Amino acid sequence: MCGIVGAVSNRNIVPLLIEGLSRLEYRGYDSAGIAILNQSIERARAVGRVAELQLKAQGMHSQIGIGHTRWATHGGVTEQNAHPHVSPSQTDAHIAVVHNGIIENHDEQRDRLKTLGYQFYSQTDTEVIAHLVHYYYQQSRDLLVAVKQAIAELTGAYAISVIALDNPQQMVVARLGCPLLIGLGEGENFVASDVSAVLSATRKVIYLEDGDVATLQTDAVVIYDQQGEIVQRKVHMSDVSLASLELGPYSHFMQKEIHEQPRAISDTIEALIDDGAFRTELFGTQAAAILKEIDSVLILAAGTSYYAGLTAKYWLESIARIPTSVEIASEYRYRESVPNPKQLVVTISQSGETLDTMEALKHAQKLGHPHSLAICNVQESAIPRASSLVFYTRAGAEIGVASTKAFTTQLIALFVLSVTLAKERGLLADTQEQAYLTDLRQLTSSVQIALNLEPQIREWAARFGDKEHALFLGRGIHFPIAMEGALKLKEISYIHAEAYPAGELKHGPLALVDSNMPVVVIAPNDALLEKVKSNMQEVKARGGELFVFADAxxxxxxxxxxHVIRTPRHVGVLSPVLHVIPVQLLAYHAALLKGTDVDKPRNLAKSVTVE
Incomplete structure (x- = not known):
């Protein structure tokens, strides 16, 4: 969940490192640091934001260096634990390393290295890598060989970049289980966790695959696969724009991304609307054959993506009439389950690098699930590459830690999957297919209308400013939306919030209800509306204050x-997409009143690449 950037160039790379780290700060913002090569390894490290590091790095100059922004795992948030880490000592450094991931056998390696005379100055697992590389480098004087020998000793997941004092022309990088890419420039080359870090210098990128090790020089990049063979990886032209990484007129990226949802939804359904039909080819060239074979669906996801999966279960079973189960990725891989070769395994991940979801997919494949579909927002990321089929959402870059437009576009993808499966199974009449297409075409304007409710929602948020707890209720397909609303509120405002199916209120949660516990209700006009109204009366009778998102x-x-806020009209089967907009806005404005860091909430990071 950390961010890596590095550069080998004919110009001063320190400004590039600082800019790259600022772009990567969403991946971790506990501390940041850089290491460069001159007559010695020079480091600047700071607890907190990249702005603090920038002050410390003033006047630094080099043509090769690495940088890192940290989300703490091993060891507290201190400058001592900040990356880069060096070896053999703080004052006599020959090797510098930055690392994303977790080394599971670091205790064992730490004990071994201590017996070899190495001292440890941090609590991190990363320092083990620095000392291992140094140990082997002392023997071979070849940085590539030393890195290969060192990573052979590691168990876990990593993306690393390494430089050596007496080798100022070369950087060595490696990845296993964590994202890493190489940016190709003229007279310079780069390494980064995310393309955003190198966009100001190049759009030409190579996505490294698991087990890859590469050397970077100003005029050459050489990649070795897991077997040690030199390989050519595809060069991609990134379509991410620098403008998408800027705030523009907005105060926060979360606010910007909430308001970008009409465009994100429109872009995601563009191919579908242009074709005027739900086609299996939208999911890949093998989709027609695979979708004919499946008899059920298993959805694996984490966090917000898990709630998208729970919503999709209603669509898949009601529209496509196909049995569907939804599992939290981090739990699925650690329990005994019954594999079904005819089941479609659907993974949902905004980044395509979510480690829990990636490992759950691998586990499913090992069990004997041959059919997989990735729903993802990032081209050529790890999970799509490991899947039989893929549907790329087109949300664009999402910087705010709390997911918004990535979630709504995931819902669109899952709805398209549901209808496509229904069509493939002979359950979709032509008139119904056209009706669904009409619903999708009209959804963008409906979402914009929901965004126009922001002034009313801002007034509601004022009532949450002094609250410590909140309850969210929904029924049927809107229960996952209540869960998503509770998650948004807790993660950015730090108000403790929980969600329940409204019918469960009387089975326990009602004990919590009083005048200090606001109760948010998702109550569109569907088959369960009257039931929801009854549940609301239970709250009102106990003195609870209700905040109801309804429709006309x-x-x-x-x-x-x-208190009631209505969207102008009910949008039928796509109602969950519409009703998540108000709960996003409620969380955002409540967080503003609380004075929290909306885009970078405490203890969290965007791309979860650790267990």
Whole structure:
């Protein structure tokens, strides 16, 4: 969950490292640091944001260096634990390393290295890598050989970049289980965790594959696969724009990304609308054959993506009539399950690098699941590459830690999958297919109308400013939306929030309800509306204050202790997409009142590449 950037160039790379780290700060913002080569290895490290590091790095100059922004795992948030780490000692450094991931056998390696005379100055697992590389480098004087020998001793996941004091022309990088790419320039080359870090210098990138090790020089990049053979990896032209990484007129990236949802949804459904039909080819060239074979669906995901999967279960079973189960990725791989070769394994990940989801997919494949579909927002990331089929959402770069537009575009992808499966299974009449296409075409304008409710939602948020707890209720397909609303509120405002199916209220949660516990209700006009109204009466009778997101057809009015905001119309089967917009805005404005760091909430990071 950390960010790596490095460069080998004919110009001063320190400004490039600082800019790259600022772009990567969403991946971790506990501390940041850089290491460069001159007559010695020079380091600048700082606890907190990259802006603090920038002050310390003033006047530094070099043509080769590495940088890192950290989300703490091993060891507290201190400058001593900040990357880069060096070896053999702080004052006599010959090797510098930055690392993303977790080394599972670091205790064992630490004990071994201590017996070899190495001292440890941090609590991190990364320092083990620095000392291992130094140990082998002393023997071979070949940085590539030393890195290969060192990583052979490691168990776990990593993306690393290494430089050596007496080898100022070369950088060596490696990856296993964590994202890493190489940026290709003129007279310079780069390494980074994310393309955003190198966009100001190049759009030409190579995505390294698991087990790859590479050497970077100003005029050459050489990649070795897991077997040690030189390989050619495909060069991609990134379509991410620098403008998408800037705030523009917005105060926060989360606010910007909430308001970008009409465009993100439109871009995601563009090919579908242009074709005027739900086609299996949208999921890949093998999709027609695979979708004919499957008899059920297993969805694996984490966090917000898991809630998208829970929503999709309703669509898949009601529209496609196909049995569907949804599992938290980090739990699935550690329990005994019954494999079904005819089951489609669907993984959902914004980044395509979510380690829990990646490992769950590998586990499913080892069990004997041959058919997999990745729903992802990042081209050529690890999970799509490991899957039989892929549907890329087109949300664009999402910088805010709390996912917004990535979630709504995941819902669109899952709805398209549901309808496509229904068509493949002979359950979709032509008139219904066209009706679904019409619903999708109209959704963008409906979402924009929901965004126009922001002034009313901002007024509601003022009532949450002094609250410590909140309850979210929904029924049926809107229960996962209530869960997503609770997650958004807790992760950026730090208000403790939980979600329940509204019918479960009387089975325990009602004990929590009083005038200090706001209760947010998702209540569109669907088959369960009357049931939801009854559940709301249970809250009102106990003195609870209700905040109800309804629509024009819900037919109930605001009253004492009951606040109602309506979207202008009910959008039918796509209602979950519409009703997540208000809960995103509620969380955002509540966080503003709380004075929290909206885009970088405490203890969290965007791309979760550790267990």
């Amino acid at each position: 057809d819900s037919h109930f009015n605001a009253s004492e202790g009951v």
